[in-house]
Amino acid sequence: MKNTAKCIDLINELSADALLLCDEANMHYLCSFSPSEGMILITKDGGAYHLVDSRYTETAQNHSKETGLSVIEIEKNFFDELKILAEKHNIESLVFENETISYARFNKIKDTLENTEFINLDDKLMRIRNRKDAGEIELLKKANAIAEKSFFELLNYVEEGKTEKELEAQFNYLMAKNGSDGLSFDTILLSGPRTSMPHGIPSDRRLKKGEFVLFDFGATYRGYHSDMTRTVALGSADNEMREMYYLVLKAQLAGIDALKAGVRCKDVYQAAWDVLNEKNMAQYFRHGLGHGVGLEIHEGFNSSPRSEDTYEVGNVTSVEPGIYLPDKFGIRIEDVCVVTESGNMNISTINKELLIL
Numbered sequence: 001m002k003n004t005a006k007c008i009d010l011i012n013e014l015s016a017d018a019l020l021l022c023d024e025a026n027m028h029y030l031c032s033f034s035p036s037e038g039m040i041l042i043t044k045d046g047g048a049y050h051l052v053d054s055r056y057t058e059t060a061q062n063h064s065k066e067t068g069l070s071v072i073e074i075e076k077n078f079f080d081e082l083k084i085l086a087e088k089h090n091i092e093s094l095v096f097e098n099e100t101i102s103y104a105r106f107n108k109i110k111d112t113l114e115n116t117e118f119i120n121l122d123d124k125l126m127r128i129r130n131r132k133d134a135g136e137i138e139l140l141k142k143a144n145a146i147a148e149k150s151f152f153e154l155l156n157y158v159e160e161g162k163t164e165k166e167l168e169a170q171f172n173y174l175m176a177k178n179g180s181d182g183l184s185f186d187t188i189l190l191s192g193p194r195t196s197m198p199h200g201i202p203s204d205r206r207l208k209k210g211e212f213v214l215f216d217f218g219a220t221y222r223g224y225h226s227d228m229t230r231t232v233a234l235g236s237a238d239n240e241m242r243e244m245y246y247l248v249l250k251a252q253l254a255g256i257d258a259l260k261a262g263v264r265c266k267d268v269y270q271a272a273w274d275v276l277n278e279k280n281m282a283q284y285f286r287h288g289l290g291h292g293v294g295l296e297i298h299e300g301f302n303s304s305p306r307s308e309d310t311y312e313v314g315n316v317t318s319v320e321p322g323i324y325l326p327d328k329f330g331i332r333i334e335d336v337c338v339v340t341e342s343g344n345m346n347i348s349t350i351n352k353e354l355l356i357l
Contacts, residue, residue: 003030004068006128007042011095016119018043019095020082022105025295026097028223029129032063034295039078040069043089051081079112086113093117097125130292130300131314136224137338140293140316141347143180143226144336147219148350150174151230158357160209160234164189164202175219184218184225184297195231195330198287198322209235212329213357218297225297227318228348229334232355244281244323245354248331251275251321252352255289255303259319259337259344265307272321273305284323292317293336315339 007030011019021027021040028034030042031050038060039051050069052060060071074081085091094113096106098120110118132140154171168189175183189202192211199216207213216229231248233241255272269289276282288307292300293316301309303317311317320334335348 002133004042004048007125008044008046010124010128011042011044014095014119014124016044016093016095016117017091018047018086018089018093019121020109021097021125023097023100025223025299026100026125026129028295029125030067031060031069032067032223033059034223035060039082041082041085043085043091045089047085047089049085051078079108082109083112086116091116093119095119095121097121099123126300129294131312132294132316132338133314136294137316137347139222139224140226140336140338143184143219143221143224144228144347144349146175146178146180146221147217147226147228148348150178150180150219151215151217151228151350153178154215155232155355155357158207158213158232158234160207162207163204164191164194164207165204167207168202171215171217175217178219180219180221181223182220184220184227188214188216188229190214190330191234193327193329196324196326196328197330198324198332207234210238212237212241212331214330214332216332216334223295225293225295227293227297227334227336228350229320229322229332230350230352230355231331231333232357234357237354237356241329242354244325244329245331247276247279247281248321248323248333249352251285252319252333252335255319255321256335256337256344256346259311259317259339261311261313261315261339261341263311265301265303265309265311266305268311268319269303269305269307272319276321276323281323284325285321286324287322290318290320311339313339313341 019042041049195214218227251272258268258271288304290303322332324330337344
């Protein structure tokens with residue numbers, strides 16, 4: 001019920017009568033699972049409804065024992081049920097997800113609730129979700145543990161001659177076998193010069209000794225995501241590979257050290273960027289330092305030079321500097337950290353010394 005209470009506080013803050021949620025991640029925050037379709041309506045007088053079709057009735061009812069939502073299986077469509085509830089609770093002003101709702105759905109809701117004032121939610125619920133509680137952090141740790149176990153098992157299969165696609169498929173299987181509810185995102189598994197593509201897609205290229213192999217992967221557990229990147233060398237690593245690897249690691253550690261409540265996101269990015277710039281390599285760092293992680297793989301604050309946000313206790317973020325040398329190699333090292341009262345807690349546990357398989 002505590003997340004419902006947070007929503008009621010938000011409704012009162014906006015001087016509205018109710019809040020309507022259709023976004024999958026926002027609904028999960030209230031109902032504890034991820035329906036692909038549905039609505040959750042919270043009213044200022046304590047009404048809390050989960051509108052579902054018959055595909056999700058039983059699941060929603062099972063979760064309602066914990067969440068306290070009243071489950072309503074629609075008879076015709078969601079909009080008819082929404083109108084009935086709006087009349088029941090005398091809803092004259094409604095907060096809606098203006099940043100994620102489709103134009104068609106918004107128009108349908110607007111036509112259904114005539115003479116209703118619509119108030120933009122903006123990022124207000126995201127900012128609430130961005131401050132994770134102890135229970136959410138435990139779920140994030142569980143997702144991370146599944147991913148790490150799978151990574152260690154995958155290393156037994158990594159050898160010269162295997163293709164990127166072959167290892168990607170093995171990795172995805174291992175995460176499912178070890179308890180992942182699904183992938184956080186499409187697994188990135190690249191080798192040799194292809195590691196210079198930050199979000200490259202696994203190919204039929206075969207691994208070769210003396211090259212880097214980059215793994216960017218994540219598992220999910222009860223809706224919560226993990227995210228980790230490790231770069232290893234196969235067979236051997238030359239002096240340049242070693243030098244660049246430890247430069248990226250130094251940059252990552254500087255970013256993690258700077259991550260604290262009250263510190264601007266852009267300043268955490270800058271701490272890592274400065275380390276790379278000392279060796280004239282910052283020009284090859286081509287993305288933000290990190291992104292929020294939770295019910296979505298990208299949510300909340302970003303650690304980038306363009307960010308105007310400041311980290312708060314409970315924020316969960318990746319820290320993932322990288323350098324990408326076209327037609328040569330790329331290196332990225334990524335952990336997920338939780339901002340705490342005393343600094344931050346790294347929930348990634350895999351050693352980051354250069355691993356040579």
